Amino acid sequence: MTVRSTAPKDTLGEELVRFDGVVKRFRTSLGRRQTALDGFSMTIPRGSVVGLLGPNGSGKTTALKALLGLVRADAGTIRAFGRQLPEGQALVASRMGALIEGPAFTASLSGERNLRLLGELHGVGAETVAEALELVGLTQAARRPYSGYSLGMKQRLGVAGALLAAPELLVLDEPMNGLDPEAVRDMRALFTRLRDERGMTIVVSSHILAEVELVCDRVTIVRHGTVIRDGPVGELLDRGTVHTVVRVEDVTAARSVLERAGLAVTAAVGPQGPELHVGATAADPGPALLKVLAEHGLYPQELRLRQASLEDVYINAIREADAARGATGAAGDVG
Ligand SMILES: Nc1ncnc2c1ncn2[C@@H]1O[C@H](COP(=O)(O)OP(=O)(O)OP(=O)(O)O)[C@@H](O)[C@H]1O
Ligand SMILES: [Mg+2]
Structure with a gap:
């Protein structure tokens, strides 16, 4: 060869x-x-x-x-x-x-x-x-x-x-x-x-x-x-979404506290049970999140930054494309 x-x-x-x-x-x-x-x-x-x-x-x-x-x-x-x-x-x-x-x-x-x-x-x-x-x-x-x-x-x-x-x-x-x-x-x-x-x-x-x-x-x-x-x-x-995973006992209380602090929060289920995904606000949002939660007597078991994987990028791209397609009324093929 x-x-x-x-x-x-x-x-x-x-x-x-x-x-x-x-x-x-x-x-x-x-x-x-x-x-x-x-x-x-x-x-x-x-x-x-x-x-x-x-x-x-x-x-x-x-x-x-x-x-x-x-x-x-x-x-x-x-x-x-x-x-x-x-x-x-x-x-x-x-x-x-x-x-x-x-x-x-x-x-x-x-x-x-x-x-x-x-x-x-x-x-x-x-x-x-x-x-x-x-x-x-x-x-x-x-x-x-x-x-x-x-x-x-x-x-x-x-x-x-x-x-x-x-x-x-x-x-x-x-x-x-x-x-x-x-x-x-x-x-x-x-x-x-x-x-x-x-x-x-x-x-x-x-x-x-x-x-x-x-x-x-x-x-x-x-x-x-x-x-x-x-x-x-x-x-x-790098352009993909990055979020912070927050694992805390009282998910409902933590969610409302974080949302009241103006953060974008979604509930998810991780390998260890319910968790919250908090949209990135800073390069290292940990201290700020901890402070907000602790002020309300909530102490997370886990707080970690999650970088987007190619799967996240892929799923987001497909969702966005489908939403745009729906919005412009793009039709499938016609006979
Ligand atoms: N020879 C063919 N005759 C009719 N339709 C075809 C033909 N080849 C592909 N298509 C259609 O064109 C579209 C694209 O097919 P293609 O095989 O390129 O997709 P793909 O991305 O490779 O899918 P997969 O992941 O399943 O392999 C499909 O709707 C398929 O049904
Ligand atoms: Mg193929």
Whole structure:
């Protein structure tokens, strides 16, 4: 596997891919019009791991398929490696490796044999296949028939297949689907390694937000075919809501005291029972909260600042987008 690009992580900036206002409508079997992408715009900077997030049916797979030339956009533009698609598709195809909607291999053949056959298409031999198997941790299982592989092993073989042509851009649609926690962690380590050691750029759709938060440099959140949040993970988290968790015996009394002090309070149930979430007022609201509560004879068992997680950012983004959609009366698709 030759290394084509060794861009270090700190030279982010060059765009490998740019979607601009991409629209894709399907006609369903019932003749209904279904808008999968509705002005979809996102960029994929070189050397980054980009997470594509969104609820079921929001357009993630369609966007990745459009990039790979598997579906054709009705409007908007997609550029990859400086070329306009679909005109430049053949030229950029060799620079992308992909795993979309699960791998397709021959059940009776071993993992290695399957990859060797795939390798022939890419003009790569046994050495490259062995290296790809090693990267995904399948060396031991290489000679076992594919039919005996677990779901996780199948997914990993799919990723190995996508790596054979030493792509600069790896496009993976839900590669962590069905993997157990250890396999998910291995996949995450693989992405980091491919980015850091090979300068690979990776775009990965996923529903496993905690993993995306750990591995991705950027995330793009899509809803109804439109991007509703986009940016470096750190920035999105910083802009996310931060609140203070207050665990106190008399939740009702504490709530009214804090609300009378002008604070935004919501009741919640934490792992240890009822708690209050107080909207952030200062970088360290602890002393102020303690003072207000103590003045009313209320002494919290726990007071802690909670930073937003990617899941919070995601849920908020979806809620806001839905509220805005409701407010503007945006309708679904019509037949
Ligand atoms: N070939 C097709 N024919 C008709 N409708 C389609 C087709 N492909 C996708 N769609 C529709 O386009 C919308 C977006 O689908 P897409 O598969 O891109 O979503 P997704 O974000 O990948 O969802 P999931 O998280 O479930 O994988 C959905 O409403 C889907 O039903
Ligand atoms: Mg999908």
